[in-house]
Amino acid sequence: MSEENIFSKFKEHSIAEFFKKNRQMLGFSGKIRSMTTIIHEYVTNSLDACQEAGILPDIYIEIKEMDKDAGKYKIIVEDNGPGIPKTHLGKALGMMLAGTKFHRYIQQRGQQGIGASGCTMYAILTSGKGIHVQSRYKGKKIECDLSVDFKTNSPVMENVIETEDGASGVKIEAEFGELKYEKSNYGPYEYIRRTALVNPYLKITFKDPYGEVFIFQRSSEQIPKKPKEIQPHPLGITANDLLEMAKREKKFNRISSFLQNRFSRITSSKVNEVKELVKEVDFNKNPSEVVWEEAEKIAKAFKQVKWISPSPEGIEPIGxxxxxxxxxxxxxxxxxxxxxxxxxxxxxxxxxxxxxxxxxxxxxxxxxxxxxxxxxxxxxxxxxxxxxxxxxxxxxxxxxxxxxxxxxxxxxxxxxxxxxxxxxxxxxxxxxxxxxxxxxxxxxxxxxxxxxxxxxxxLSGKRREKEKEGRKKVVERYVQQFAKDLSELAESGKPEDIESMLHRMIEKKYGE
Ligand SMILES: Nc1ncnc2c1ncn2[C@@H]1O[C@H](COP(=O)(O)OP(=O)(O)OP(=O)(O)O)[C@@H](O)[C@H]1O
Ligand SMILES: [Mg+2]
Missing domain, CATH: 3.30.230.10 (Ribosomal Protein S5; domain 2)
Structure with missing residues (x-):
């Protein structure tokens, strides 16, 4: 094939087309794993949304078997979160690499903006149709069928019904193929059980394909703290990060104030330390004027300065x-x-x-x-x-x-x-x-x-306890005979008296 012919095949493709071909990269490989992936993506989204909105999460999951041999199941996931507004519903669930999390330095379960749209993609690929969604947001309910246009990575919303509704939350209902339900270490039940274990404030109800309902009650009413955006620590910053941030800067018009306000742990004295290391850079100029060489020098200087560790603020362990x-x-x-x-x-x-x-x-x-x-x-x-x-x-x-x-x-x-x-x-x-x-x-x-x-x-305390118990039993076995023999030998004392005296001695030595 001539060079000209090769390039006649040159084409662009969207991220949706890429993942359509490489669905295993999103966890859609194998029937059991694919089912758990779907539950995982929806549950993490619900938990993230509830946490940001300060709501105690209550999630309902149902898996219905449609055709076991063909691996067809209907999955329903409903939450009591804040819902998604109409303006963002399509992109949230039907566009890959879109969402509220990727561009924020913040502790959430989701990071990439691909989980929910990946599930919509899997529904289309394995059942021929997208998902059905109901979103209640600030007094309005929107219900529609949603799918992805793979060529353009854009959402397609159909049969849209809008009504007034006081509640809030998202309910997703979809049919998927190439799945298998199994109550194993890798199946949805185990996933849900473990989710309940580390999210004590979560109530989660699960109806399995056999109609059995499992309710994991919350063990704490304490609403988890809202995740907090964290400023980047200078030690994790590359020249490219610095340059991008400087170009985007609108508020601070000098490099020194930009550094001091946009990074964690940079005080004015630390700015001076950095300045000393890169004397050739003018810290009074506007951040938008920073060039690559300067960014590179500042990032290098960051590595030479001694910093206080990043603040734990914004990291939310379970406790x-x-x-x-x-x-x-x-x-x-x-x-x-x-x-x-x-x-x-x-x-x-x-x-x-x-x-x-x-x-x-x-x-x-x-x-x-x-x-x-x-x-x-x-x-x-x-x-x-x-x-x-x-x-x-x-x-x-x-x-x-x-x-x-x-x-x-x-x-x-x-x-x-x-x-x-x-x-x-x-x-x-x-x-x-x-x-x-x-x-x-x-x-x-x-x-x-x-x-x-x-x-x-x-365990060692328990083991010692057990050994003591064992010795006590052995000694007690001989008490009656020994008391009788002793009274006979000494020709004095009643065997019962000697026996109870021995019991007292044993209790003193081996008892509590
Ligand atoms: N149940 C929900 N309630 C409210 N908002 C939601 C819900 N599900 C999804 N969203 C919104 O849709 C966006 C896209 O979700 P998606 O799962 O695709 O990506 P993500 O959660 O940001 O990252 P990741 O790909 O790592 O899961 C989210 O960032 C969030 O803003
Ligand atoms: Mg997600």
Whole structure:
């Protein structure tokens, strides 16, 4: 083929066409995983929306079997969140890479602006039609059929009905093919159970394809704090970031005031330190006049200055007390240990907090699940791609025998790890695995070791108790005979008196 012919095939394609061809990148690979992906995308959106609006979430999920052999199911997800206004409804659910989260440095479950539209895409690809949506927002209800025009990555809204309605929230109803419902570690039930575990303020109702209804009640009425936008820390900034931010700047008209107001931890004395390192840059000029070379120099100087770590403000972990309460509510273990680490940073400038909860015995022993790891990122369960995930890798490296366990896989123990950050370093767009950043792994390790030590103390105390109990039983077995023999030998004292005296002595030594 001549060069001219090759380029006659040159074409542009939209992001929607790209993901249509590469749906596995969004988690649509395999029938079971695809179903969990759909639940995950809708539930995370509902939780994010409720949290921003300061609403205690109440989510209803229903999965109806349409044709099991063909893998056809209808899925309904309804929330009591703020709803989506008519102006944004189409783009929110029918345009890829659109949303309220990607461009904000803020801790939310969603990051990319592709989850909901990805589900609409999957509905179209596997059932021939888009989704049906009802959105109640500020007294108005809008109901419509919604799909995506793949060529242009734009939403198509049809059969639009508008009415007045006092309630708020979003209800999505859609048919999907190439799915399979399974009550396994990878299915929707497990996803929902784990979501309930780390979101104590959530009430979630799930009706499975067999008509069975599971209600996960909230264990706390405490409305989660609104996520707060965080300013970037200078250590995480590249020349390109700096240049883009400077060009966008409208309010501050000098580089020094721009730096001081748009970044976390830059005080006027820190601006002076940076100035000293890049004397050739005029800090009085307008940020819009900054050129690449200057941005590069400032970003380099940022790496040389000693900064205070990023502020933990804006990072919202679950919190020790809540996680413990919730763990007991859902798993009812015999013993729980919780560790919440202090904020740390990875890759130079991104703040994060690791918390872990380890549960042992009790309800866990009854589930027959042994040595289970539950991974979470910003309170969303990660069920897939566990190999290579920083959490799994770190749990595997721990020497569990040191903490009184036989083997991790053989003990009734559940390890929960949640990582909170305005930017979780996911390995892929499917958002199921956290990249092995050294600082993150170290924090996970320290958290798990701390909680394991508490479990160890409890277990060794329990073991001592058991040994004492055993010795007491052995001695008690001989008391009656010994009292009788002693009274005969000494030819004095009643055997019953000697017996009760011996019992008192045993109680004193081995009793409580
Ligand atoms: N249930 C909902 N209630 C209110 N707003 C919603 C709801 N679902 C989606 N949205 C809006 O639609 C946008 C797009 O959602 P989508 O899931 O595609 O992306 P995202 O949540 O921003 O990021 P991610 O791709 O990581 O999930 C969201 O950013 C949010 O503004
Ligand atoms: Mg989302």
């Amino acid at each position: 020790g007390e809540l996680i413990e309460k919730s763990f007991i509510n859902v798993l009812n273990p015999e013993m729980v240990a919780v560790i919440e680490r202090k904020p740390a940073i990875y890759r130079g400038g991104v703040p994060f907090i690791v918390e872990t909860c380890i549960g042992y015995g009790g309800g866990i022993s009854q589930t027959n699940k042994k040595g289970e790891i539950m991974r979470f990122a910003n309170r969303s369960p990660l069920l897939f791609d566990s190999g290579g995930c920083a959490i799994t890798e770190t749990v595997k490296q721990i020497d569990w025998k040191r903490y009184g366990f036989k083997e991790f896989e053989e003990e009734p123990v559940v390890v929960v790890v949640n990582i909170s950050s305005p930017h979780i370093p996911y390995v892929s767009a499917g958002k199921q695995s956290i990249s092995n950043e050294e600082e993150i792994s170290d924090e996970i390790k320290n958290a798990i070791m701390g909680a394991s030590r508490e479990i160890q103390k409890y």
